[in-house]
Amino acid sequence: MDTIDREVREIRIDPVVPTESVLVSTVRNLRPRKKEQPAPRDQRDHVETCPFCLGNENMTPPAIVEYSGDEHWSIRIVENLYPVLSESTDSPVTSEGLRQAIDGYGRHEVIIDHHRHGIAIHEMSPQHLQQLFTAYQTRMQELYQKDARLRYVLVFKNFGPAAGASIAHTHSQLIALPVVPENVQAEVHFSASYFREHHHCVYCALIDDALSFTATVYDKERGESHRVLDAGSYVVERSEHFVAIKPFASRFEWEVHVLPLRHQADYLRMDQALMLDFANLFRNTMARLDKLLEGAQYNYFLHTLPNNSPQNCQKSYHWHLEICPRTSIPSGFELGSGLYINTVSPELAAKQLRDLEI
Numbered sequence: 092m093d094t095i096d097r098e099v100r101e102i103r104i105d106p107v108v109p110t111e112s113v114l115v116s117t118v119r120n121l122r123p124r125k126k127e128q129p130a131p132r133d134q135r136d137h138v139e140t141c142p143f144c145l146g147n148e149n150m151t152p153p154a155i156v157e158y159s160g161d162e163h164w165s166i167r168i169v170e171n172l173y174p175v176l177s178e179s180t181d182s183p184v185t186s187e188g189l190r191q192a193i194d195g196y197g198r199h200e201v202i203i204d205h206h207r208h209g210i211a212i213h214e215m216s217p218q219h220l221q222q223l224f225t226a227y228q229t230r231m232q233e234l235y236q237k238d239a240r241l242r243y244v245l246v247f248k249n250f251g252p253a254a255g256a257s258i259a260h261t262h263s264q265l266i267a268l269p270v271v272p273e274n275v276q277a278e279v280h281f282s283a284s285y286f287r288e289h290h291h292c293v294y295c296a297l298i299d300d301a302l303s304f305t306a307t308v309y310d311k312e313r314g315e316s317h318r319v320l321d322a323g324s325y326v327v328e329r330s331e332h333f334v335a336i337k338p339f340a341s342r343f344e345w346e347v348h349v350l351p352l353r354h355q356a357d358y359l360r361m362d363q364a365l366m367l368d369f370a371n372l373f374r375n376t377m378a379r380l381d382k383l384l385e386g387a388q389y390n391y392f393l394h395t396l397p398n399n400s401p402q403n404c405q406k407s408y409h410w411h412l413e414i415c416p417r418t419s420i421p422s423g424f425e426l427g428s429g430l431y432i433n434t435v436s437p438e439l440a441a442k443q444l445r446d447l448e449i
Contacts, residue, residue, distance in 0.1 A: 143167075387416045
């Protein structure tokens with residue numbers, strides 16, 4: 092039986108963060124359950140009451156920056172009206188015994204991705220996505236330069252109710268933190284440990300594995316065959332400078348990570364000449380996910396080297412974009428154990444995405 096089609100019950104250890112693991116149990120996908128209907132999507136170009144729509148700029152705080160389109164703005168960045176962190180930190184923070192706290196200082200901004208209300212990310216032009224990901228990069232740089240207390244700027248997007256989006260108009264968010272998120276810190280720590288032991292980047296090693304395809308070599312004299320590991324089954328999309336990979340220990344059924352092929356630790360150092368190539372690959376990947384899921388609800392987020400990281404982390408860490416479609420709700424087992432259950436074999440998921448015509 093082909094490994095892609097076989098029944099899988101495995102606890103897979105994350106290659107980057109080995110303290111995390113995922114239970115891949117494909118038999119769970121066979122259990123009786125009601126078929127989920129695609130989430131309704133508001134495809135209107137303009138909504139009179141939407142604060143993010145063109146012409147309703149007075150319904151948001153003043154623009155921090157606007158990017159121009161052909162006739163009007165194409166992207167707007169504004170302060171979030173309901174920030175989870177704030178630069179105004181008048182109330183003192185007290186810590187007693189085991190109850191430790193730090194000041195909730197930071198920034199929370201909204202990136203209005205497009206002037207059209209209902210446009211999906213894969214429907215935007217590659218040039219527009221290039222501008223969007225450049226806007227992320229520029230704003231992150233500006234915030235770090237403005238305030239040395241900021242340790243990490245997380246850029247993310249929630250699309251659809253299942254992913255936590257509260258406004259239908261396409262938008263991303265940016266939260267600047269005085270601490271490094273635990274999951275990013277774990278990636279930095281374990282990738283540094285791997286580098287000390289193996290003298291190369293763990294993410295680069297994963298990319299090298301992902302680009303190795305199955306081959307059988309026959310020795311004419313002895314008749315022996317030599318099989319090469321079929322690691323190429325994890326590739327979803329590849330361009331000249333980037334690759335979209337299905338993680339071996341995927342937390343979500345259709346999770347995909349996008350990474351630069353050449354080693355680079357910091358997204359802020361990405362060459363602008365490569366941004367269009369990145370935008371094209373990202374757009375194709377999102378089109379595959381949307382077509383397969385008949386309307387994907389998802390989160391995506393950028394993981395990059397934290398601000399003021401040690402210089403040696405430049406060699407061990409590798410920035411990446413994680414795309415996490417939300418097709419299930421965590422169960423009691425997942426919440427109680429911290430062990431994600433994935434009911435679709437990552438190898439099969441990658442093949443289905445890769446085989447789609449877009």
